Amino acid sequence: MKAHYKIFMIDQDKIFKTVIDLVTVIILYILLLALLVGVANIxxxxxxxxxxxxxxxxxxxxxxxxxxxxxxxxxxxxxxxxEHKEIRITYVTDATILIVMREIAAGVYDQRFDYQFILGLSTLLLILGIIKALAVKYPHKS
Incomplete structure (x- = not known):
């Protein structure tokens, strides 16, 4: 009787991995399209x-x-x-640093920031830089 039930059992790990793979592939294609459109706009x-x-x-x-x-x-x-089924902190900090730098550059050219906001973004950049340096110096061993 147990063999009969195994046929109808759902392998949840397999479904989860399949859905995650599908979502990441869709996001990769969306990012690729966004890159192409962004370069065309530039x-x-x-x-x-x-x-x-x-x-x-x-x-x-x-x-x-x-x-x-x-x-x-x-x-x-x-x-x-x-590829590795994990998110590396260095890539996330790199992307975040670039986002903050983009906001600073846009704000400086538009002259829309006051000194408190720039000081806050500078502090954020310092903290992100420290996190990035520590992540590079002490890499995660998997």
């Missing part, structure tokens, strides 16, 4: 600057390029997760 912005039709100018391109770097780091994180 090229359009450069074309607009050359012909003088873009008002934002250099600050817009810097922000767009930093956004592309964030997407690349997220892409690396998901590829690494698919």
């Amino acid at each position: 090229l359009m912005d450069i074309k607009s600057i050359i012909f003088g039709t873009l008002g934002g100018g250099f600050g817009q391109i810097v922000s767009s390029v930093l956004t592309i770097f964030v997407l690349i780091d997220l892409f690396k994180t998901f590829v690494d997760f698919r």
